[in-house]
């Protein structure tokens with residue numbers, strides 16, 4: 001068996017002036033919270049996961065490819081970027097996902113179950129193989145000060 005691990009990171013600033021957009025994290029809508037800035041839905045969890053998949057495949061999706069999908073084809077749903085990254089896994093199968101979220105707001109813990117379910121469907125991975133932790137950042141970093149959200153992801157894949 002060959003094992004590979006991919007590390008992914010992403011961060012976005014809040015865009016409290018934007019009343020059109022909703023906060024989406026891991027494919028789950030958080031009602032009555034400020035959205036994140038970005039051309040896409042700015043789903044920082046899915047972007048971090050996309051980067052972790054790229055960490056395994058070596059094929060980067062966020063940046064040139066996702067910008068093209070977003071700006072030229074109007075695809076703003078980050079689930080499509082994840083799906084694009086998954087295409088390059090070839091014979092590798094994701095066996096585990098661990099994500100760590102840093103933000104002062106919103107409260108992540110009550111939504112962990114829903115996010116796990118969403119990621120389980122998206123990645124075709126059992127919920128028992130997904131770990132999600134969240135920290136408040138203790139007012140230290142921009143994320144801990146409530147200016148945005150940062151997410152780190154580690155994906156393990158096997159062949």
Ligand SMILES: [Zn+2]
Pocket residue numbers: 010011012038042043044047
């Ligand atoms: Zn992003």
